[in-house]
Amino acid sequence: MATIEVRKAHAGDEAALVELRAxxxxxxxxxxDDDVWRENAHTWFETRLTGSAHGIFVVTENDQVVxxxxxxxxxxxxxPTSPxxxxVLISNVCTLPxxxxxxxxxAALEAVLVWARGTGAGRAELVATLEGRPMYERNGFETRSAPLMRAQLH
Incomplete structure (x- = not known):
């Protein structure tokens, strides 16, 4: 039987978080497949696993981050929606295939939502894949009429 744990990410989880991000x-x-972003992401996670501005959560199965x-x-x-x-921007919601x-x-999304509610912020936003939309909708997220737009600055 698998042992499942939902917990706040800690030092030592960085490599797994980078792989889930990939x-x-x-x-x-x-x-x-670029190693530069992976190295930068590893450092980014190292510096943000503590502190109150980031809530990073993992689910482990038999002690492996999945x-x-x-x-x-x-x-x-x-x-008007956040007086x-x-x-809170929610991202990197991912499970290994x-x-x-x-x-x-x-479970990971629920953990981050509990954390987000404790921040005092009035709303949460995220970008969803088509496959992820049903999970987000079950948790109160709605598709907005204004689409996300993005421009590369460099």
Whole structure:
């Protein structure tokens, strides 16, 4: 029987978090084979596993990290949907392919949502793949009419 644990990520989880991030990019049809971003992501995770602005959570199965989700508090101006300002961007919600369909992604998302509610932010936002939308909708996320747009600055 598998031992499942949902916990806050800690030192030593960085490599697994980078691999899950690469898997997320593959699911979004984004090339993720460049070592430069991986090295930078490893360092990024190292410096953000502690502190209150980032909530990074993992799901382990028999002590192996198999899924994750993270959120970070953004300094957003007050708005009708977040009257006090600020929000939480949720990202990197991913499960290794061999471990999908067991609720690990949902468990990681729930952990980050509990953390997000404790930040005092008024709303959470994320970018969803088509496959992930049903899970997010079950957790109260709605598709908005204004599409995400992006421009490369470098």
């Amino acid at each position: 898997e997320m990019f593959r699911a979004m049809d984004v090339r993720a 899924a994750c989700a993270m959120g970070f508090v953004r300094d957003a101006a007050p708005s 006090s300002g600020g929000d 061999a471990h999908r369909g067991r609720g690990h992604g949902s």
